[in-house]
Amino acid sequence: xxxxxxxxxxxxxxxxxxxxxxxxxxxxxxxxxSSLTLFEPTAAPAVRSRVLRLDxxxxxxxxxxxxxxxxxxxxxxxxxxxxxxxxxHALIFDLGASMGATDGRGDRLAEAQQQALALLxxxxxxxxxxxxxxxxxxxxxxxxxxxxxxxxxxILALRPEAVTPGQTALGAALSDAASADEIDLFTDHRPPPRxxxxxxxxxxVHLHLVGSPGANLAIVALDPGVPRNLEGYCLVRSFADVPRxxxxxxxxxxxxVFHSPLMLEPRAQMTVRFGPLPxxxxxxxxxxxxxxxxxxxxxxxxxxxxxxxTALVVSNDRGVRDDxxxxxxxxxxxxxxxxxxxxxxxxxxxxxxxxxxxxxxxxDPSAINAAARMLIYPQPRSAAGLEVTGSVPMAELRRGxxxxxxxxxxxxxxxxxxxxxxxxxxxxxxxGSDTSIPLIATGTPQSGPVGLIAFDLRNHLxxxxxxxxxxxxxxxxxxxxxxxxxxxxxxxxKPVPLALFAPATLIAPDGSRTALRPDSAGxxxxxxxxxxxxxxxxxxxxxxxxxxxxxxxxSDLEASSxxxxxxxxxxxxxxxxTTIAAVPQDRLLALVxxxxxxxxxxVIVRTATRGRSxxx
Amino acid sequence: MLEKxxxxxxxxxxxxxxxxxxxxxxxxxxxxxxxxxxxxxxxEPESFRDYAEGDDLxxxxxxxxxxxxxxxxxxxRAERQLEITILIDASASMGAPRxxxxxxxxxxxxxxxxxxxxxxxxxxxxxxxxxxxGATQVVRSGFHRRRETFLEFRPxxxxxxxxxxxxxxxxxxxxxxxxxxxxxxxxISDFLLTETDYxxxxxxxxxxxxxxxxxxxxxxxxxxxxxxxxxxxxxxAETGEIREITLNAASAAACRTRAATHAExxxxxxxxxxxxHAQAFGAGNADAIIMREFPRLGVIS
Numbered sequence: 001x002x003x004x005x006x007x008x009x010x011x012x013x014x015x016x017x018x019x020x021x022x023x024x025x026x027x028x029x030x031x032x033x034s035s036l037t038l039f040e041p042t043a044a045p046a047v048r049s050r051v052l053r054l055d056x057x058x059x060x061x062x063x064x065x066x067x068x069x070x071x072x073x074x075x076x077x078x079x080x081x082x083x084x085x086x087x088x089h090a091l092i093f094d095l096g097a098s099m100g101a102t103d104g105r106g107d108r109l110a111e112a113q114q115q116a117l118a119l120l121x122x123x124x125x126x127x128x129x130x131x132x133x134x135x136x137x138x139x140x141x142x143x144x145x146x147x148x149x150x151x152x153x154x155i156l157a158l159r160p161e162a163v164t165p166g167q168t169a170l171g172a173a174l175s176d177a178a179s180a181d182e183i184d185l186f187t188d189h190r191p192p193p194r195x196x197x198x199x200x201x202x203x204x205v206h207l208h209l210v211g212s213p214g215a216n217l218a219i220v221a222l223d224p225g226v227p228r229n230l231e232g233y234c235l236v237r238s239f240a241d242v243p244r245x246x247x248x249x250x251x252x253x254x255x256x257v258f259h260s261p262l263m264l265e266p267r268a269q270m271t272v273r274f275g276p277l278p279x280x281x282x283x284x285x286x287x288x289x290x291x292x293x294x295x296x297x298x299x300x301x302x303x304x305x306x307x308x309x310t311a312l313v314v315s316n317d318r319g320v321r322d323d324x325x326x327x328x329x330x331x332x333x334x335x336x337x338x339x340x341x342x343x344x345x346x347x348x349x350x351x352x353x354x355x356x357x358x359x360x361x362x363x364d365p366s367a368i369n370a371a372a373r374m375l376i377y378p379q380p381r382s383a384a385g386l387e388v389t390g391s392v393p394m395a396e397l398r399r400g401x402x403x404x405x406x407x408x409x410x411x412x413x414x415x416x417x418x419x420x421x422x423x424x425x426x427x428x429x430x431x432g433s434d435t436s437i438p439l440i441a442t443g444t445p446q447s448g449p450v451g452l453i454a455f456d457l458r459n460h461l462x463x464x465x466x467x468x469x470x471x472x473x474x475x476x477x478x479x480x481x482x483x484x485x486x487x488x489x490x491x492x493x494k495p496v497p498l499a500l501f502a503p504a505t506l507i508a509p510d511g512s513r514t515a516l517r518p519d520s521a522g523x524x525x526x527x528x529x530x531x532x533x534x535x536x537x538x539x540x541x542x543x544x545x546x547x548x549x550x551x552x553x554x555s556d557l558e559a560s561s562x563x564x565x566x567x568x569x570x571x572x573x574x575x576x577x578t579t580i581a582a583v584p585q586d587r588l589l590a591l592v593x594x595x596x597x598x599x600x601x602x603v604i605v606r607t608a609t610r611g612r613s614x615x616x
Numbered sequence: 617m618l619e620k621x622x623x624x625x626x627x628x629x630x631x632x633x634x635x636x637x638x639x640x641x642x643x644x645x646x647x648x649x650x651x652x653x654x655x656x657x658x659x660e661p662e663s664f665r666d667y668a669e670g671d672d673l674x675x676x677x678x679x680x681x682x683x684x685x686x687x688x689x690x691x692x693r694a695e696r697q698l699e700i701t702i703l704i705d706a707s708a709s710m711g712a713p714r715x716x717x718x719x720x721x722x723x724x725x726x727x728x729x730x731x732x733x734x735x736x737x738x739x740x741x742x743x744x745x746x747x748x749x750g751a752t753q754v755v756r757s758g759f760h761r762r763r764e765t766f767l768e769f770r771p772x773x774x775x776x777x778x779x780x781x782x783x784x785x786x787x788x789x790x791x792x793x794x795x796x797x798x799x800x801x802x803x804i805s806d807f808l809l810t811e812t813d814y815x816x817x818x819x820x821x822x823x824x825x826x827x828x829x830x831x832x833x834x835x836x837x838x839x840x841x842x843x844x845x846x847x848x849x850x851x852x853a854e855t856g857e858i859r860e861i862t863l864n865a866a867s868a869a870a871c872r873t874r875a876a877t878h879a880e881x882x883x884x885x886x887x888x889x890x891x892x893h894a895q896a897f898g899a900g901n902a903d904a905i906i907m908r909e910f911p912r913l914g915v916i917s
Contacts, residue, residue, distance in 0.1 A: 033852065040871075
């Protein structure tokens with residue numbers, strides 16, 4: 001609206017002139033008299049107002065000129081209107097493991113991709129789409145755009161990951177798409193309603209459930225046992241509602257060690273025993289008969305080596321030496337364990353040998369030559385570089401699911417400041433305190449694997465049946481130290497630390513390569529999202545990482561393909577979906593002008609009729 | 617402005633010889649029960665009469681009883697003081713046109729009448745009524761009897777301002793609600809209100825057995841219509857009503873006619889009711905009005 005256009009200026013000036021004439025007219029001298037009854041009544045109307053005089057003709061003219069001025073200036077009003085049509089569209093894809101289920105046709109993700117592509121094809125050209133995926137975390141793979149070719153390419157590039165999609169990731173994906181007018185969620189699991197009903201969502205959520213019920217078998221667990229000593233087992237579970245047959249094959253370092261057909265009852269779990277294995281190595285179990293979901297048909301495990309290994313246990317406490325030797329033999333019966341006290345003579349004598357593992361209780365003699373060292377209840381000055389900052393008289397172990405209400409009391413423990421290359425396996429707290437302290441940790445500096453058990457093992461702590469958690473944690477830590485440095489078995493979806501100390505290349509199971517750069521402690525991390533063998537290559541050094549995946553919720557293929565009714569946004573949010581538009585008032589003003597002129601004409605005619613005038 | 621003259625010695629000296637034209641109280645029989653109470657006694661003997669049962673023994677003529685052995689009651693002429701209320705119109709119309717100073721003339725005449733009335737030690741008060749916020753406002757001075765206290769009216773007179781749209785009938789009703797003894801009421805107004813209103817007021821005062829005298833006050837310019845010629849917007853001082861008018865000789869003549877008609881209506885209304893009436897037109901004629909017109913028209917004698 002502008003008053004500086006010539007027509008608006010002219011009309012505005014004419015309005016000013018009219019008002020000036022009126023004011024001049026009103027500027028007659030005012031004479032106050034005792035009563036109007038002493039004066040002859042005149043034709044001019046009398047008004048009962050001291051301030052405002054109602055002169056219809058003036059006001060009609062003034063209103064008419066005002067309307068004309070506003071009309072010439074282009075009066076408009078801001079009007080809130082409903083949004084014409086959703087313009088922003090978000091496509092959210094579940095990339096969890098079960099989206100790779102084939103259901104006898106294409107996989108579920110392919111079905112979702114086809115539906116999304118159909119949406120793209122039928123959408124108006126102005127509509128913009130963004131593409132968001134979620135599995136472990138939410139990722140925006142395509143920013144909002146209306147370039148169909150890019151969007152199509154991004155959709156077709158999606159691949160399922162061998163991980164379980166988390167609700168947190170779904171929530172993050174929905175939050176990322178919160179500003180969209182319409183959200184299409186492609187998944188094979190019905191998401192929790194609380195996520196879809198979250199108040200921050202701006203648009204309507206269309207839920208596309210893909211997939212049909214499928215029959216799936218999965219390898220739940222694989223235990224190599226102890227080569228030449230204990231047989232191993234493989235746990236196979238059926239998620240089918242009918243009996244299923246399959247074949248289980250187990251290879252050890254790519255040499256078959258077991259092959260057997262299996263028949264599984266509906267929804268049953270079978271334990272298949274094999275071995276004992278003839279030697280250690282990489283154990284690979286697989287189901288040979290294809291089923292609807294492939295990622296849970298393979299599983300890896302590392303069988304301990306059968307080569308004679310030497311272990312040195314150093315402690316001044318006889319009971320501790322005895323307990324540790326028993327635990328080491330339980331872990332690997334092939335161990336040849338030497339237990340000595342921490343006297344200088346004994347240490348000097350053993351310093352001539354190289355041990356595969358040195359378990360050092362309350363001592364850390366630098367003279368001991370070992371490939372791996374396990375420090376137990378270390379002294380403040382440790383040869384491995386651990387910094388002991390204090391001790392507590394009684395520590396509680398909080399490992400895994402050990403609840404705070406049922407802690408395992410361990411006894412005295414050291415407070416150790418872990419170096420960057422060390423990862424805590426179990427934490428605890430001083431009794432009666434909430435301060436968390438690391439109790440069990442392992443790491444791999446350049447000198448070789450180092451383990452830490454911060455609590456004291458005196459008084460046969462490891463053999464106390466009430467403190468089984470301490471024994472299990474200790475066994476886990478020792479096993480980690482004994483793992484071969486060139487092979488790892490990990491779970492998909494969890495960060496894997498690799499002690500590389502130099503830049504490396506990671507070769508994924510599908511052949512793709514990724515650069516790995518270690519941090520200041522020499523550790524490089526990567527997150528395996530596929531099952532199978534990863535290979536980290538750094539110079540002449542190679543580390544094989546075998547990634548396993550199993551999750552019962554993902555392996556149970558029970559979802560059915562359907563599009564559920566859209567979740568409408570809350571009324572408050574729906575009300576927000578409006579646009580503000582400038583609406584010209586030309587017609588209204590023209591109508592007002594016409595009405596005012598008609599009214600003025602009527603007043604003039606009426607006045608002329610009453611006064612019997614031929615003209616006004 | 618004009619009211620200041622009311623308290624000047626020269627003006628008061630001119631009033632010393634005047635007496636209010638008032639009908640004195642009637643004689644009553646003292647010593648006789650009248651309506652359950654004795655109305656009052658005087659000191660001037662009037663007559664004797666025979667004793668009758670029930671008469672007050674205090675008025676028994678004991679000398680006559682001793683000499684004539686006859687029971688005789690003495691009667692006296694009862695003298696009654698007359699309350700005089702001078703009711704002045706203080707509505708906005710009394711202040712317009714400003715040049716006429718009608719309100720000052722009204723106050724001057726009212727004060728002069730009060731001074732005259734105080735010559736016989738009658739209790740006199742001034743009452744003014746005006747309009748304020750749509751209601752009638754009545755203000756009263758205290759009663760004063762002796763001329764030595766006449767100057768005590770000065771603060772009251774000085775505090776009066778005219779304004780508002782007054783209703784005379786409502787003011788009279790407010791005055792009568794005091795239930796004072798009947799006396800004399802001098803009403804001073806321009807009567808520029810509805811006939812119904814002022815006739816109701818007059819009727820109410822008469823019905824309350826007051827002796828009523830009316831002074832009709834008008835301004836010189838108002839009566840003559842001698843406004844400066846030209847185009848004006850005239851505004852009613854009381855109602856605020858505005859009218860556009862062109863003043864000239866013809867309109868002046870019309871004004872004169874209307875003022876005369878109005879004055880005649882007021883006079884006729886007073887005559888119909890037997891009310892003493894005087895016209896006080898023009899502030900410049902105050903002395904002539906007091907000395908010549910008031911005695912002639914019976915306001916003073």
